[in-house]
Amino acid sequence: MSDLSAYRVAWIGTGVMGLPMCGHLIAAGAKLTVSNRTRAKADPLVAAGAAWVDTPRAAAQAADVVFTIVGYPQDVRQVYLGPEGVIAGARPGAVLVDMTTTEPTLAVEIAERASAAGATALDAPVSGGDVGARNGTLSIMVGGDQAALERVRPLLAALGRTIVHEGGPGSGQHTKMCNQVVIAGTMIGVCESLLYGFRAGLDLETLLQSIRGGAAGCWALDNLAPRVVKKDFAPGFMVDHFIKDMGIALQEAARMRLALPGLALVHQLYVATAAQGHGRSGTHALFLGVEAVSSERGAAP
Amino acid sequence: MSDLSAYRVAWIGTGVMGLPMCGHLIAAGAKLTVSNRTRAKADPLVAAGAAWVDTPRAAAQAADVVFTIVGYPQDVRQVYLGPEGVIAGARPGAVLVDMTTTEPTLAVEIAERASAAGATALDAPVSGGDVGARNGTLSIMVGGDQAALERVRPLLAALGRTIVHEGGPGSGQHTKMCNQVVIAGTMIGVCESLLYGFRAGLDLETLLQSIRGGAAGCWALDNLAPRVVKKDFAPGFMVDHFIKDMGIALQEAARMRLALPGLALVHQLYVATAAQGHGRSGTHALFLGVEAVSSERGAAP
Numbered sequence: 001m002s003d004l005s006a007y008r009v010a011w012i013g014t015g016v017m018g019l020p021m022c023g024h025l026i027a028a029g030a031k032l033t034v035s036n037r038t039r040a041k042a043d044p045l046v047a048a049g050a051a052w053v054d055t056p057r058a059a060a061q062a063a064d065v066v067f068t069i070v071g072y073p074q075d076v077r078q079v080y081l082g083p084e085g086v087i088a089g090a091r092p093g094a095v096l097v098d099m100t101t102t103e104p105t106l107a108v109e110i111a112e113r114a115s116a117a118g119a120t121a122l123d124a125p126v127s128g129g130d131v132g133a134r135n136g137t138l139s140i141m142v143g144g145d146q147a148a149l150e151r152v153r154p155l156l157a158a159l160g161r162t163i164v165h166e167g168g169p170g171s172g173q174h175t176k177m178c179n180q181v182v183i184a185g186t187m188i189g190v191c192e193s194l195l196y197g198f199r200a201g202l203d204l205e206t207l208l209q210s211i212r213g214g215a216a217g218c219w220a221l222d223n224l225a226p227r228v229v230k231k232d233f234a235p236g237f238m239v240d241h242f243i244k245d246m247g248i249a250l251q252e253a254a255r256m257r258l259a260l261p262g263l264a265l266v267h268q269l270y271v272a273t274a275a276q277g278h279g280r281s282g283t284h285a286l287f288l289g290v291e292a293v294s295s296e297r298g299a300a301p
Numbered sequence: 302m303s304d305l306s307a308y309r310v311a312w313i314g315t316g317v318m319g320l321p322m323c324g325h326l327i328a329a330g331a332k333l334t335v336s337n338r339t340r341a342k343a344d345p346l347v348a349a350g351a352a353w354v355d356t357p358r359a360a361a362q363a364a365d366v367v368f369t370i371v372g373y374p375q376d377v378r379q380v381y382l383g384p385e386g387v388i389a390g391a392r393p394g395a396v397l398v399d400m401t402t403t404e405p406t407l408a409v410e411i412a413e414r415a416s417a418a419g420a421t422a423l424d425a426p427v428s429g430g431d432v433g434a435r436n437g438t439l440s441i442m443v444g445g446d447q448a449a450l451e452r453v454r455p456l457l458a459a460l461g462r463t464i465v466h467e468g469g470p471g472s473g474q475h476t477k478m479c480n481q482v483v484i485a486g487t488m489i490g491v492c493e494s495l496l497y498g499f500r501a502g503l504d505l506e507t508l509l510q511s512i513r514g515g516a517a518g519c520w521a522l523d524n525l526a527p528r529v530v531k532k533d534f535a536p537g538f539m540v541d542h543f544i545k546d547m548g549i550a551l552q553e554a555a556r557m558r559l560a561l562p563g564l565a566l567v568h569q570l571y572v573a574t575a576a577q578g579h580g581r582s583g584t585h586a587l588f589l590g591v592e593a594v595s596s597e598r599g600a601a602p
Contacts, residue, residue: 104501127512127515127516127517128515128516129516132515139511139512139514139515141511162510162511162514164507164510164511165507166503166504166507166508166511167502167503167504167507171501171502171503174497174498174501174502174503175498175503175507175508175511175512177497177501178494178495178497178498178501178503178508178512179494179511179512179515179516179517180517181490181493181494181497182487182490182491182494182512182517182519182522183490183516183517184490185486185487185488185489185490185491185493185494186483186486186487186490186517186519187486188486188489188563189482189483189484189485189486189487189490189563190483190486192482192486192561192563192564193479193480193482193483193486194479195559195561196475196478196479196482196550196553196554196557196559196561197475197476197479199554199557199559200405200472200475200478200479200553200557201468201472201475202467202468202472202475202476202479203467203468206465206466206467206468207467207476207479209463209465210440210442210463210465210467210476210480211428211440211476211479211480211483213440213463214428214429214433214440214480214520215428215429215430215480215484215520215521215524215538216428216480216481216483216484216487216520217519217520218483218487218518218519218520218521219515219516219517219518219519220516220519221483223516237516249497252497252501253497253500256497256500256501257595258496258497258500258595259591259594259595260493260496260497260591261566261570261591261594262489262490262493262563262566262567262570262591263493265562265563265566266563269562269563290560290561290562290563293560293562294558294559294560
């Protein structure tokens with residue numbers, strides 16, 4: 001791993017993803033300033049040597065490279081464009097890297113505002129989940145100026161295994177949306193398949209053994225279907241967050257005048273799954289949501 | 302490979318799947334009698350030493366083990382239960398193996414009729430497509446009497462790599478349905494994802510490089526998405542046949558009082574894709590079907 005001691009880095013957002021990711025940068029020698037809505041969540045990073053500041057603006061004032069990974073698009077908007085936001089504090093020449101999964105159009109807006117402030121913004125959402133964040137094996141999908149990407153690539157290399165420049169501003173977010181659209185399909189396929197097999201009286205372990213090696217093979221069948229069989233619906237990736245992502249994809253698709261009927265249905269079935277009380281379960285709880293549709297008791301307790 | 306010369310085998314159905322499969326048995330030394338609706342399609346097998354007969358009944362009369370792989374459920378019904386069908390000619394103690402993808406309830410009916418005639422029927426649909434048939438690498442999902450499966454296992458081992466006993470009569474077909482339900486999900490996910498990426502102006506090859514290694518990873522993304530990118534919609538597995546399979550799964554699910562909304566939508570989108578003239582294209586032509594939904598010209602030429 002490169003020596004990152006030449007970088008002055010700000011990190012905003014120290015949740016389940018941001019905390020271990022920021023930790024990798026500290027471990028590699030970068031000088032870190034951190035900020036987060038809930039200060040206590042950043043304590044382990046401060047203990048590891050990071051400086052704490054109260055606002056994204058103050059964080060940006062201290063850094064050449066600013067990373068953000070927060071929750072929803074409105075959080076990203078506040079963190080970047082609010083009065084105490086990153087843009088208000090950005091140093092000339094700084095590179096601002098948003099790793100939140102958010103709206104491609106918002107990424108474009110932030111890139112324009114950053115440019116007007118003399119900085120450069122990249123959208124760089126990730127896939128690989130909390131496991132990938134802890135292990136530094138994320139896939140990072142980068143939209144924006146390629147020269148800016150090359151400046152921060154040594155930092156990204158401490159966070160992920162696959163770092164791909166997808167195109168101009170927003171194209172990282174668009175790529176992440178494409179990723180989520182495929183996952184929506186694999187999830188409905190796997191969950192309805194298991195439900196059919198369960199109702200038909202098949203042994204589900206035998207079923208998985210028979211079908212996982214062929215044309216039905218997918219990550220969800222390998223990694224999530226065995227958890228469904230064990231009735232283990234802990235996250236992994238949470239239903240509520242996936243609903244957010246699918247909502248963004250549908251909104252962007254509509255803006256492009258593109259109908260995605262499959263994604264729209266899966267989105268609705270996930271909304272129903274969350275309504276039944278599974279919003280903080282893993283995405284494979286879609287099995288429960290679809291099961292309830294055909295249950296005599298519905299979703300009633 | 303075992304010496305199969307002790308087996309007197311009948312093979313009915315010598316299409317794109319049956320022809321190479323039957324060829325493997327001849328190559329392994331089994332004594333073959335063949336029959337097919339269109340005689341000319343069996344010519345290569347006759348040239349390789351198989352005996353020709355005109356009817357399934359006559360084929361069954363000559364054999365201890367009868368294999369069938371035909372097209373639609375009505376074909377299976379005719380081949381087994383018609384006046385010139387397999388059951389009418391089945392020898393006492395014979396094992397009858399239907400490898401067509403067909404209705405689980407029909408498989409149960411055939412098993413009952415075979416039993417009344419002193420024979421044993423297995424349902425043993427396959428996955429792996431024409432490539433798996435040619436290479437002898439199919440996955441074979443077997444429902445019915447386990448002892449009968451063990452009697453014919455040396456023959457099945459010449460046809461496939463994975464041979465799994467799924468349970469009683471019909472459970473092979475149910476397992477195949479589960480396989481097709483997963484595929485329906487992966488296909489809509491992959492096709493809508495590529496369509497989104499195309500409309501968003503992404504480089505589709507770069508997109509695939511970014512997402513195929515993670516949670517979106519699936520057989521369809523590895524094997525069919527690159528063909529979509531090249532606009533190569535040759536089959537592979539044909540849209541019309543997939544529509545048949547999904548129709549069976551929906552019908553069986555409804556019989557079990559199970560709603561599968563995802564599968565139902567994908568089925569309808571494939572019906573639309575076929576209506577647009579792509580019935581004999583590969584299943585990844587779903588991309589064209591969904592694309593047409595949002596096209597100004599619709600599906601008009």
